[in-house]
Amino acid sequence: MPELLDQLKELPPELLEALQMRMGEAALQPPPERAAPSVKDVRKAAEEQAPAIYSEVLASYCHPDAICHYDNLPEEERGKLLKALRITVEENFQHITHQLMIQGLSNKVSARASEQVRDSPLVRALRLVNKSEVLQLEAIEAVTASLGNWGRKMPRDIHVMQHMMSYKDHLSNFERGNDGSFKMLRTLQTNSTLIKPEAATGEPRNWHQLQPVAINALRLFGVASGKVLVGKLLVPPMVTVGITTLLQDEWGEVVQLGLYNQLPGGVSGHQAQELAEKRFPTGATLRIAEPFLKIFRDGKQGIRVDSPHDIRIAASGSVQDLSQCRESGNELYKMGQFEAALAEYWQGLHTCEEVAVLLSNRAQAHLKQKCWAEALGDSAAGLLLCPHGAKHQARYVLALEGLGFPDLAQRARSAFSNVTGPAEQLVQKTRAVVQITLKVHRTSVRSEESTTNHASLKEKGNMAFRQGHYSEAAAFYTKSLEGHPAAEEVANLLRNVALSSIRAGLLHDALAAAAASLRLQFHSKAVYHLAHALALLGELDLSEEVLENTETLTTLTQLAKEVATTKEYIRGKYSKDLVAAAGAKHFWPGKFIVDWASDAIAVERVEGKGRGLRSLRHIDFGDTLILQRPRGSVSTDATSELLTSTNTDSGLITDAASVKLTSKLTSMASKDQLLAQVLSNLDDGSGLERPVTSVHNFLDALQSSVLPLLLQQADFFPRAERVELSYARIQGVVKVNTHGNSKEALSNLQAGQSTHRESHFDKLMGGSTALYPAISLINHSNEPNCVLLPFLKDGEPQGLAVCAFRPILRGGELTLAYLDDPDAVKAKWGIS
Numbered sequence: 001m002p003e004l005l006d007q008l009k010e011l012p013p014e015l016l017e018a019l020q021m022r023m024g025e026a027a028l029q030p031p032p033e034r035a036a037p038s039v040k041d042v043r044k045a046a047e048e049q050a051p052a053i054y055s056e057v058l059a060s061y062c063h064p065d066a067i068c069h070y071d072n073l074p075e076e077e078r079g080k081l082l083k084a085l086r087i088t089v090e091e092n093f094q095h096i097t098h099q100l101m102i103q104g105l106s107n108k109v110s111a112r113a114s115e116q117v118r119d120s121p122l123v124r125a126l127r128l129v130n131k132s133e134v135l136q137l138e139a140i141e142a143v144t145a146s147l148g149n150w151g152r153k154m155p156r157d158i159h160v161m162q163h164m165m166s167y168k169d170h171l172s173n174f175e176r177g178n179d180g181s182f183k184m185l186r187t188l189q190t191n192s193t194l195i196k197p198e199a200a201t202g203e204p205r206n207w208h209q210l211q212p213v214a215i216n217a218l219r220l221f222g223v224a225s226g227k228v229l230v231g232k233l234l235v236p237p238m239v240t241v242g243i244t245t246l247l248q249d250e251w252g253e254v255v256q257l258g259l260y261n262q263l264p265g266g267v268s269g270h271q272a273q274e275l276a277e278k279r280f281p282t283g284a285t286l287r288i289a290e291p292f293l294k295i296f297r298d299g300k301q302g303i304r305v306d307s308p309h310d311i312r313i314a315a316s317g318s319v320q321d322l323s324q325c326r327e328s329g330n331e332l333y334k335m336g337q338f339e340a341a342l343a344e345y346w347q348g349l350h351t352c353e354e355v356a357v358l359l360s361n362r363a364q365a366h367l368k369q370k371c372w373a374e375a376l377g378d379s380a381a382g383l384l385l386c387p388h389g390a391k392h393q394a395r396y397v398l399a400l401e402g403l404g405f406p407d408l409a410q411r412a413r414s415a416f417s418n419v420t421g422p423a424e425q426l427v428q429k430t431r432a433v434v435q436i437t438l439k440v441h442r443t444s445v446r447s448e449e450s451t452t453n454h455a456s457l458k459e460k461g462n463m464a465f466r467q468g469h470y471s472e473a474a475a476f477y478t479k480s481l482e483g484h485p486a487a488e489e490v491a492n493l494l495r496n497v498a499l500s501s502i503r504a505g506l507l508h509d510a511l512a513a514a515a516a517s518l519r520l521q522f523h524s525k526a527v528y529h530l531a532h533a534l535a536l537l538g539e540l541d542l543s544e545e546v547l548e549n550t551e552t553l554t555t556l557t558q559l560a561k562e563v564a565t566t567k568e569y570i571r572g573k574y575s576k577d578l579v580a581a582a583g584a585k586h587f588w589p590g591k592f593i594v595d596w597a598s599d600a601i602a603v604e605r606v607e608g609k610g611r612g613l614r615s616l617r618h619i620d621f622g623d624t625l626i627l628q629r630p631r632g633s634v635s636t637d638a639t640s641e642l643l644t645s646t647n648t649d650s651g652l653i654t655d656a657a658s659v660k661l662t663s664k665l666t667s668m669a670s671k672d673q674l675l676a677q678v679l680s681n682l683d684d685g686s687g688l689e690r691p692v693t694s695v696h697n698f699l700d701a702l703q704s705s706v707l708p709l710l711l712q713q714a715d716f717f718p719r720a721e722r723v724e725l726s727y728a729r730i731q732g733v734v735k736v737n738t739h740g741n742s743k744e745a746l747s748n749l750q751a752g753q754s755t756h757r758e759s760h761f762d763k764l765m766g767g768s769t770a771l772y773p774a775i776s777l778i779n780h781s782n783e784p785n786c787v788l789l790p791f792l793k794d795g796e797p798q799g800l801a802v803c804a805f806r807p808i809l810r811g812g813e814l815t816l817a818y819l820d821d822p823d824a825v826k827a828k829w830g831i832s
């Protein structure tokens, strides 16, 4: 219409006049301007039209195979196929248009282009999102060509060839980057409708009940419930946002895999590539529980896995040599990849069955002599090496009973069997057991007597045992362990596990590994890790007990001093100076910050706000109320690598740091039940009521749910308590309980400026985004009565303290200002 008007204006005046006479003045006037429809209305209209337009796109451009898939799908899943097609079309078009612009080409499909092109289904489809009249012809042609193979099943060789080409290209990108890192800005598009729908129950999966399924039997956009796909990896993996690789099943069929949230959080660029190649090597056997087959953005059919709980991997080659595992673990440790280092160490440790058997035999000899504490230590150490060993499990239970803790023994029994039922959690008892067993560790120094034939020593031990000479048997087993070539290496590995676990925030694991290593060999480093883990768990008295009598060693003396200072500080009077020192560089006098909460506060329901923290007695200005280290944090570097995540369904943009943090927590929680439990108790924005429990449960402290001297991994928890959290749930928790990037940083990023300006708050929180579970229980107020103070070490934030900023009366609610800007708080949390 506007064009027609322009043409009319160019007519000779007399002709125009004649026309006006015949049609009336109004006909030649531009139509009165109607109110522009709102963005929401336009969006809604586009959503309504999309399925019809895209089914035309499918019929007009796609291969008959794809059309056939569509026809065979149930009605509700047809929409998903069309949605997948839409994502391919829109993203390809955007990408190609961008490339053409860079090349300076702009042959446009203007309103004057041929009727045929203007009215083609593809152009109509693209106009759903491109309001402008101008679309580039070349881009349309390129998208049309790409649709020819969309959704088709590819022959094996083509699959492999295409993957290898992209893989080589991908590797050469790293070579081109001068600092070896991959600093490319990109937008991660995720679409919730095309992610595997969440299981209705949060129950952990029973892998052995899953039935095998072939690739050919998978249905597009359907979850193969109750099934497991087993196959071998055909090619080296390629890491971008997720991991892309190919799997071949036993019938020779091949399918592409998109694996997300599988690598330890915080790894990126070439480091992530190296880790993925280690973890998903060619030839390894992969098991995928309840696979979800979809069509990826590149038009290929494939399986997308979002949860680390959905895959299990067995390495291909022979059992790796122990020292090789230690070396590759050490390399990862040096790179700061603690979780990955731990995976290497554990891989080695799980091959040491012989050492586990010796420990278990010695446990049995101790049981016979009623040396319960020694028996517990030995069977716990055996369980770390061989978590499913029935004898180790039975002896561990007997040792707990012998020690006089029938309820803990019952808890252990339900963790090791498949029975479900209530299992007691008693923190005082856990502490008591740890105390009794650690006393023994200090005395279990190995004799220097040399031993040569460990096998015959073991046999002698067995003979002595059969004859009822239990203490002799135990002595032979000890000697056999001393002579065993693997035992020393196991002790080394366990010490490395202890150190890496402390770094990775797995403090119960650190405690268990250090205690287990001391069952094999006395080493001051193991004592150090043990005492350090206990101190970080807030068990300062126990830590001091372990350090007693070892003060001759400088590192241990130093640690003892630090523990004493920390203790003094926590138990002493909380100084008002803290709050006054808010801007100071350093405020915590000890070497480490322990997770701690004052007994003056408790979790309670607060009208209209969910839960909150209230004071149980009068709190003074300057009192310290909570000390906490972050559980998972990502640095601001995350922003230079991954721009944003856009959910194409909701149009929501999530900042990069939150995406990274969610991914990191998803990976961590799959190996750490304590973290999973803490996350499951935090508000995830779903509106569901979360339980009112003790603040202690939100702290990284000695937890009674972890059996003494065992790990915080799911294997050692009663089935009924095990928690498996989905990516989506953790995403909700991150959104509600972390502050994410500043608005300014986000808009800079969206404007294409990669420089991230850290705000004061970013710095305070130890990076862009970090999760502090106990502090997350505090509600917002624009006039808060508490403040956050950082604990800095070498200028880097290591943790936060919540201090009273004003006196708080008994029963008063603790509040913090989430952000200084009330509008920003309203935008993110909906609180005004």
Ligand SMILES: C[S@@+](CC[C@H](N)C(=O)[O-])C[C@H]1O[C@@H](n2cnc3c(N)ncnc32)[C@H](O)[C@@H]1O
Pocket: 608, 609, 610, 611, 612, 682, 683, 690, 736, 737, 776, 777, 778, 779, 780, 781, 829, 831, 832
């Ligand atoms: C970090 S959590 C605070 C703890 C939360 N109330 C709970 O039960 O776990 C943030 C959420 O608490 C609620 N909240 C915090 N401050 C609030 C306020 N002043 N008014 C209403 N709701 C608030 C909002 O639902 C917000 O998304």
